[in-house]
Amino acid sequence: MKIFCSKDALLSGVNAVQRAVSNKNPLPVLQGILIQAENQSLQFAATDLEIGIRCDVPAQVTEEGTMIVPAKLFTEVVRKLPDTTISLEERDQAITICYHQSKIVLNGYDPEEFPLLPDLIEPLSFSLPTMIFKNMIRQTIFSCAAEENRPVFNGILLQIENSTIRLVATDTHRLAYIISEITNSEETKFSGIIPSKTLSEIYRLLRDEDEDLMISYSNNQVVFQFGSIYLVSRLIEGQFPNYKQVIPQTCETKVYLAVREFLDAVERASLLSRDKSSANIVRINVENNELRIDQTTELGKISEQISVEMEGKDVRIAFNAKFLIDALKVIDSERILFELSGPFSPGVMRPSDNPNYIYLVLPVRTS
Known part of the structure; x- marks a missing residue:
């Protein structure tokens, strides 16, 4: 694999996916970022098996391929690189980073061991403006519980019904509730508890622009797609409290x-x-x-x-x-x-x- 791209492109790729890198999982490969080069673009991906993020950035691909770089070290290296064209080359899991007349060689991981981010099977989907959803997250997420002994309180209830979307968060001491109007021509219905970590990442990655956010779901997973970002997350299992009785x-x-x-x-x-x-x-x-x-x-x-x-x-x-x-x-x-x-x-x-x-x-x- 060999590619050429700007420092800004590399930086936007690692910044988008780095929060999904696992710090706790014993599998070393999950402490890496997968970089795939094809069709004149680089696809970055990371996962901790609960949340996964993919992001595409432009690049000049001279040789297609896949490599896995150590996330923390690679991110720090990229941040210190000069503002010039960077080349990345992978041979036998060694990643060579070249700039000007200099180079850095990092030891990578075996791409065969990296779990692929799932694409949902026959998902149901709907879309809404990103600014609406970003504001809904901002006004509810602070009410989630920080302790992890009761998982349903570590997430936000997301409900879609007719032309409304609703977010509800509670830590049992307080509750935040917001509802917004959306276009739901297919009258899609959904109710699931999204981990607060997932929604904090969505909030971080959403830009303050008039673009649409696509939300898809099936079984126990939900996918958020916007711009060049694909984020997949598990749903929290359990029964969310009946908030209507509390208000x-x-x-x-x-x-x-x-x-x-x-x-x-x-x-x-x-x-x-x-x-x-x-x-x-x-x-x-x-x-x-x-x-x-x-x-x-x-x-x-x-x-x-x-x-x-x-x-x-x-x-x-x-x-x-x-x-x-x-x-x-x-x-x-x-x-x-x-x-x-x-x-x-x-x-x-x-x-x-x-x-x-x-x-x-x-x-x-x-x-």
Whole structure:
């Protein structure tokens, strides 16, 4: 195999696939990136057997072939290369990288041992604008669980029904829900739990351009295709909780307030909120069209007042400050409706101009 291409092309290829490289699997070949040269292009591929990514970049191919390069080392080498035409040549699993009058030789792996990324058999497919899906990921993914003891909470529920697409994420302490309209002429239906790692990669790779994202699925796998990227992922097995039962249909108190003002106040109060148990709690009191945050800790005191519009009962309630901050940072609206029903019931945030987004957060019981 022998090819010529630019440093930028090599860099875009390795950057696209490197996050799918396995760091834990005992198979050495999974710590590599497969590079295949054919039809005047290079195809990069990597997989950890749960997620796989392919990407095509332009190249001048003088001899077709396949090689597997050590991912971490090859990526670091490419980043240090000069901005010039680079040649890659593979002979007996040794990869020679030439530039100017210099060369680097890396030991590769046997391509025969690399697992091929699957192409789905008779998949069902639909498409939607990339910007819609990217924004949906941004407004939900932070609510996934970080711990891996209950896999269904490490993913996001993706549902397609009629002309709507829905994402739901929860770690059992909070829940983010968003729904968008799509064109679904074939009335495709789908419901599956996508690993958060997969969707964070989609978010990283999607460009802020008006192009379509194609989503295909069959059995226990889902494929995302956009631009030159092909990403395949397993679905998480298990039963996602019934989110419809969790979202309150009524509330005792409605609070209308400015997102930026509320976010700034919570962030300031949270600076003093770390007590000995490392709980980051903010205590909120709503009465007389005023929302007040009073904090007294070993570090000091803070008192924040925000003018709000309220309907219903006065309420005192406490929340994990991080859970409020995470949501307020991704809400695009200037104002929200914060629905409360006493100190022990969940609070629900809704953007004032977007009925398709809901964020639910459980309160913290304090003495």
